[in-house]
Amino acid sequence: MTPVLEARGLGRAFGALLAVNDVSMAVASGELRAVIGPNGAGKTTLFHLISGLLAPTRGRIAFRGEDVTALSAPERCRLGISRTFQITSVFPELSVLENVRIAVQLKAGGNFRLLGGRGLIQASERRARESLAALGLSDRADALAATLPHGDQRLLEIAMAVAQEPELLLLDEPTQGLSPEDTAATVAVIRRIARERQLTILLVEHDMDVVFDLADRVSVLHFGQLIADGTPEEIRANADVQKAYLGGAD
Ligand SMILES: Nc1ncnc2c1ncn2[C@@H]1O[C@H](COP(=O)(O)OP(=O)(O)OP(=O)(O)O)[C@@H](O)[C@H]1O
Ligand SMILES: [Mg+2]
Incomplete structure (x- = not known):
């Protein structure tokens, strides 16, 4: 089946800095995909590229098999890509x-x-x-x-x-700054709307309990590059991820 979202060789430079570096990923219909990685890993930049807020410096983005790389953010919204922002x-x-x-x-x-x-x-x-x-x-x-x-x-x-x-919903740290109670409530809401509306969701999240609780699959960014992509169990067991992120976070 055609993925809802497919990125191929996606990159975004800010001067000499490669904030997103050669990222290729495919997200299947109905999937809840978490995107994790340390601060500055390029998660928000990746969301800007997918939603059309920023143009990539290289690579392509396809939505439901259609190349949308050249489309503006409002045009992508009309096709079915909506998002929230890290800063309210x-x-x-x-x-x-x-x-x-x-x-x-x-x-x-x-x-x-x-x-x-x-x-x-x-x-x-x-x-x-x-x-x-x-x-x-x-x-x-x-x-x-x-x-x-x-x-x-x-x-x-x-x-x-x-x-x-939307068909594809991008949520950039929806639980940031929330109390444990509000976090739990928000997680429950996300799970419910995902199911009821058959949404495909990309979620940036720092709280690993939330990630492992909600996500079908997890993509890990580190210095702009995708260093791992797998089920929550695979990601938890991945040595590179441990080193880059999970180990260093606590
Ligand atoms: N408009 C910009 N101009 C220059 N550099 C930028 C710009 N936006 C982001 N960056 C840099 O790109 C890198 C990735 O930033 P980004 O915000 O995508 O990271 P992030 O993974 O979302 O981090 P966080 O977890 O802190 O939200 C960082 O080094 C950041 O300083
Ligand atoms: Mg961010």
């Missing part, structure tokens, strides 16, 4: 519902048609409310995003991406 990226002065509605309309129109036709507003609001319900945020719909606790802001960001009804 919501509009603090807008309500929770408005944040999600904008995400829906960004996908539909590719621009901020906040005051679009009534049909557009109703359809996008319906989808936004449905996504908020899936993330357990319905009762916060009218609150200003800025007033949400950190954990709920992280969930709001996932709601914004989910409302775009």
